[in-house]
Amino acid sequence: MVGIVNYGAGNIFSLTSALSRLGITYGMINSEVEFDLYSHIIIPGVGHAGAAMDKLNQSGLVDKIRSLTKPVLGICVGMQLLTDHSEEGDVTLTNIIPLQTKLFDKALGIKIPHMGWNNVEIKNNLLFEGVENQTQFYFVHSYFIEYNPTFGIATADYGQEYSAAIQKDNFYGVQFHPEKSGAAGERLLLNFSNLK
Template sequence: MIGIVNYGAGNIFSLTSALERQGIAYGMVNEEADLEKYTHIIIPGVGHAGAAMKKLEQTGLIKPLKALKKPVLGICVGMQLLTAHSEEGDADMMAVVPVRTRLFDREKGIKIPHMGWNNVAHHNNSLFEGIAPDAQFYFVHSYFIEYNPIFDIATAEYGLPFSAGVQKDNFYGVQFHPEKSGAAGERLLKNFSKL
């Protein structure tokens, strides 16, 4: 069963709706004791990474989340929280994955935020099992995770290549919104629930 970290910075309704469509059981993680109830954990997130990190700190969940050995998935800002630092709010993040979250460069002639469907090239990872190699996913973000081949499991391009998916040990992150990405996104959530 999936536990969704409920720290006031996630669009939980669309995520729970997608899980329900897949028949995946879930509940809410409001405090440290709740982490024991679930086999998998999702950290959702929308909005400002610095503000989201402050909200997560207020829950007291950062240290117990980092200590988990079960599968953890960060979505959008939830993925950015797994990085070491974000330029959004010049804030230190959880530092699970030693990469940075950076602002897209307007000088590359791109619109910010990056919003809409984009191709994602994924790299032989069980999170993407059964998903077409040219699948598209839905993005809404102004900040991106810098590409690092050590942790990158999926890459997208928007003015430059960036990590659309990362993994370090039992921690996974996706920059796109699987819950808004149709069949490919729902397959990814199903894959996560089986890791």
């Protein structure tokens, strides 16, 4: 059963619709005690990392999230929240995964935000089991997480290589939106729900 951290940062309708289609039961987490009701946790997120972190701090759930030992998946801004710091709002984040979230460089001749389908180079990881390398996923973001081989489990390229997915212990993050990425995204959500 998947618990979705409900801290007011983003539209979760597409996520709950995807989980329903897959037959994955889910519920909303609004308080610390509710984490215990679920085997898997998703941190969604759309919009501004600084604003999302403010909301997460106001929710009082940050310490509880840091202490989790069950599988956790951050999506888009939810993935960025797992890192140390974001240039978006110059804000300190949860510090769960020691990486930096940075703004794409317009000097590379790219449009910001990066919006649309992009190929993902998959490293060997259970999150991507059954998903072919170079499969396309759907991205919408202006900020990215640097690629680091210690934590990077997939990369994408948009003017430069960056992390499409990261992992540290039981914490996973994906920069793309699996809930908007068709069959491959649904497979990833199913894989996540089966992680031990």
